[in-house]
Amino acid sequence: xxxxxxxxxxxxxxxxxxxxxxxxxxxxxxxxxxxxxxxxxxxxxxxxxxxxxxxxxxxxxxxxxxxxxxxxxxxxxxxxxxxxxxxxxxxxxxxxxxxxxxxxxxxxxxxxxxxxxxxxxxxxxxxxxxxxxxxxxxxxxxxxxxxxxxxxxxxxxxxxxxxxxxxxxxxxxxxxxxxxxxxxxxxxxxxxxxxxxxxxxxxxxxxxxxxxxxxxxxxxxxxx
Numbered sequence: 062x063x064x065x066x067x068x069x070x071x072x073x074x075x076x077x078x079x080x081x082x083x084x085x086x087x088x089x090x091x092x093x094x095x096x097x098x099x100x101x102x103x104x105x106x107x108x109x110x111x112x113x114x115x116x117x118x119x120x121x122x123x124x125x126x127x128x129x130x131x132x133x134x135x136x137x138x139x140x141x142x143x144x145x146x147x148x149x150x151x152x153x154x155x156x157x158x159x160x161x162x163x164x165x166x167x168x169x170x171x172x173x174x175x176x177x178x179x180x181x182x183x184x185x186x187x188x189x190x191x192x193x194x195x196x197x198x199x200x201x202x203x204x205x206x207x208x209x210x211x212x213x214x215x216x217x218x219x220x221x222x223x224x225x226x227x228x229x230x231x232x233x234x235x236x237x238x239x240x241x242x243x244x245x246x247x248x249x250x251x252x253x254x255x256x257x258x259x260x261x262x263x264x265x266x267x268x269x270x271x272x273x274x275x276x277x278x279x280x281x282x283x284x285x
Contacts, residue, residue: 108120149170
């Protein structure tokens with residue numbers, strides 16, 4: 062029989078491909094009251110298996126790992142009914158990594174250079190349904206939101222696609238003009254939507270026009 066929720070320790074699985082990092086995090090968490098490390102994974106595949114086998118409350122997930130990476134592992138863990146929550150622990154604080162992790166199902170995003178008490182507090186917060194974000198990560202999201210995203214986070218090809226969307230060009234015509242497949246266009250658009258903080262093609266077109274990606278009077282909807 063489980064102990065009452067207020068006295069039962071938070072069960073944690075740690076996933077990271079670097080042994081020194083795994084050892085360091087485990088030692089830190091083992092010394093924290095109310096937290097129990099129930100498994101350590103070297104890659105995403107092990108993290109998924111341990112999540113199913115050890116019934117953790119929280120999985121602390123690195124992003125860059127061989128084989129199954131942190132994004133795919135997070136998606137698989139998050140899809141499981143009654144499974145643990147995932148908190149990303151990484152060195153990267155760029156907008157693209159943050160949004161991709163959150164989109165994959167992570168409830169929190171912490172940085173490896175965060176103070177020890179911040180990491181412990183983030184794990185405890187995630188276990189009770191909160192969404193811990195490292196201050197630097199929160200600042201990145203706020204800044205990008207205020208700016209409505211930014212083209213600096215897009216590749217040259219993505220800027221080309223977005224400019225054509227802003228000019229009202231259909232996906233098939235974009236594919237034809239750029240010499241890529243319609244499927245690739247859709248993939249670019251999915252990433253663009255996340256990067257600039259919009260939900261659909263119309264919003265992306267308006268964003269492109271507001272940010273000067275489309276010249277006045279530019280209409281490229283005609284054929285080639």
